[in-house]
Amino acid sequence: MHHEVVDVELLYFADCPSWYLTRERLDQALRMSGHPEVEVRLRAVETDRQARDLSFPGSPTVRVNGRDAFPTTAGTYGLTCRVYTTPDGLTGSPTVDQLVHALRAASQSHASQ
Numbered sequence: 001m002h003h004e005v006v007d008v009e010l011l012y013f014a015d016c017p018s019w020y021l022t023r024e025r026l027d028q029a030l031r032m033s034g035h036p037e038v039e040v041r042l043r044a045v046e047t048d049r050q051a052r053d054l055s056f057p058g059s060p061t062v063r064v065n066g067r068d069a070f071p072t073t074a075g076t077y078g079l080t081c082r083v084y085t086t087p088d089g090l091t092g093s094p095t096v097d098q099l100v101h102a103l104r105a106a107s108q109s110h111a112s113q
Contacts, residue, residue: 008103009041009063013051016059016081018092026062029099033107051077058082060093064106070094 010026012019019043024041030038045056058080062069070084084094 006065007041007063008038009043010061011043011045011056011061012059013045013079015079016092018081019060022060022062022093025096025099028096029103032096033103035103035107041079048078051079058063062094062099062102064103067074067106068084068100069106099100 008030009024010019010023012022023042026040030036030040043054045051045054045059050056052076056077057068057072057074058078059082061082081092083090083092084098086095086098088095
């Protein structure tokens with residue numbers, strides 16, 4: 001059964017350099033998870049108000065089908081760099097494997113709706 005990832009969005013703010021690496025890893029993860037045709041939509045977040053309106057916990061944020069691929073319970077939003085817990089410790093970007101897992105989980109949950 002083919003599971004479909006409908007929408008992948010990368011939210012970022014320009015002063016955070018980690019979004020470049022996340023973009024590269026996201027492209028790799030899409031290929032590895034069988035979705036090479038999916039275009040990642042880039043969305044620049046430019047003001048604190050926009051960050052609050054978008055519930056933007058920091059840059060980079062990956063949303064799949066409208067949901068944060070790595071939900072946080074912090075509840076704070078703003079123009080800040082986001083930190084991810086990876087097997088190598090805290091970094092500014094999720095690993096390719098973490099992104100593949102998030103894409104697969106989102107596509108399976110989308111297919112079951």
